[in-house]
Amino acid sequence: MTGETYRALVASEESNGLVAPSVKELNISSLPANEVLIQVKYSSLNYKDALSATGNRGITRRYPHTPGIDACGTVVYSAHPEFHKGDQVVVCGYDLGMNTPGGFGQFINVPGSWVMPLPEGLSFRESMMLGTAGFTAGLAIDRMLHNGQAPENGPVLVTGAGGGLGSLAINILSGMGFQVIAATGKTADAGYFRSLGAAEVIAREEVTDQSGKLLLRPRWAGVVDTVGGEILSSVIKSCKPHGNVAVCGNALSYELHTSVYPFILNGINLLGIESATWPMIRRRQVWDKLATDWKPQMLNEISKEISLDELPHYIGLILKSNIRGRVFVNMET
Ligand SMILES: NC(=O)c1ccc[n+]([C@@H]2O[C@H](COP(=O)([O-])OP(=O)(O)OC[C@H]3O[C@@H](n4cnc5c(N)ncnc54)[C@H](OP(=O)(O)O)[C@@H]3O)[C@@H](O)[C@H]2O)c1
Incomplete structure (x- = not known):
């Protein structure tokens, strides 16, 4: 897939020294080599993503960078024994979107230890409404x-x-x-x-x-x-x-x-409470509860779907505490 391109929200340093996000076309070969290549269907917007997208060096050290600590999608290639082409998966936390290109890109390439199967009982959309x-x-x-x-x-x-x-x-x-x-x-x-x-x-x-x-x-x-x-x-x-x-x-x-x-x-x-590196085995137990007994009944009412192109606007809003509930991103629009 080396010649193929994909769209991503990229935070880049501008001539005035400030970091600002915009949607760009990138080559898949620019992703760091890793074990599981995933085509991202949905991501979600968290406060941390907004900080990364606007140059907070406590979160992201180097720019240009693609934020997005959450992603779900389909495995395109896997060198990890647990995952295979076509698997529906979720990645939340670890270093995704911090100093590893994140879910605001239509592709991510990550270690298999960060990946979990989409929990049974959740759709792709619901997994990122939660995120x-x-x-x-x-x-x-x-x-x-x-x-x-x-x-x-x-x-x-x-x-x-x-x-x-x-x-x-x-x-x-x-x-x-x-x-x-x-x-x-x-x-x-x-x-x-x-x-x-x-x-x-x-x-x-x-x-x-x-x-x-x-x-x-x-x-x-x-x-x-x-x-x-x-x-x-x-x-x-x-x-x-x-x-x-x-x-x-x-x-x-x-x-x-x-x-x-x-x-x-x-x-x-x-x-x-530290979510980013919570051990995978216990992480899956919590996700399984979120997909079944604990599934929020008002998930749709709490969440708003946006497109990749709308992300810069919503990043500005979340920084001003001007968002209610959750915003999740349809990465195919
Ligand atoms: N520990 C972890 O692993 C972990 C994981 C995810 C998030 N977090 C952190 O948890 C916090 C909430 O995350 P979130 O995704 O819910 O963020 P969010 O959607 O941006 O919500 C933050 C909420 O905090 C309240 N708030 C904002 N500024 C405030 C102020 N000056 N004084 C008092 N309340 C204020 C507002 O609540 P009202 O609208 O009700 O006023 C706002 O809606 C963030 O700090 C985030 O970094 C931690």
Whole structure:
């Protein structure tokens, strides 16, 4: 396939030194040599992709570069014993789209250890409606369940509720019988959060402690936090004894100021959620649950399909927190 070309969103350094994304034609032979060549059908847009597409060197060291931490599609060539031409597969995380050309290209070439079969029960489209955001929500919930989270313990708070991870976490948790509280900057969209299954919708300011107290009135039995910073430090203080706080993201801040009291007096479990390198065997277990019992009922309502040509516009929107739910990309349009 060496002479063949494909379309990709390429982030390149411009004459002013800034990095900006645009759609370009590339040769398949320009992909790094690897074990599994995949024709990408769908990808998805995550916050990290937007950072990579606009020159964040903490994520992507060298440009030009094709971002996209998620991809699904069909195997074109495989030198890996588990995969064969024609197999339907998914790749999420590892180094895809970071410093390896990612899912915003119509072809990717990756190590077999990053590839998993498309989970039974999911279509290609659904796998990317979920993508890394859905997998991370599933992983957080899985870790919380292993630490004793149960609906009868009390409600679960989801922060950054309007984002992809937050929206999916609400819908999965409510489907499992949890009472869910959504904390958001988009309280005007209360109807949306209720349609996902949130029992209560509160402004993000309502969860942010101004008192400086070391412990607060217990309000929730668990938290899926996607924002970090003072919201995370506040929700830890308001968690019921032996509750779980899953630390997923830093949409507000990477900082966390806290004391030992929530942990030594209330037994709070702080669970670090890292999706990119989660071991494949356990990764597949979470994906299998997402494809069956935990499948979000409102996946279509949470997700918006766009074309490759529309991606630069949506990258701008996600950076301004101007997107609700998930955006996934049809790579054939
Ligand atoms: N740990 C992992 O492996 C992993 C995997 C995937 C994502 N993440 C991280 O998780 C976070 C959420 O990901 P996502 O895909 O859901 O992103 P997203 O779709 O961009 O959503 C982020 C949400 O965060 C909230 N937010 C944004 N700016 C805020 C601010 N200044 N203060 C408070 N809240 C703010 C907004 O929620 P409202 O709309 O409700 O106001 C926004 O919708 C990101 O930091 C991402 O990097 C981590």
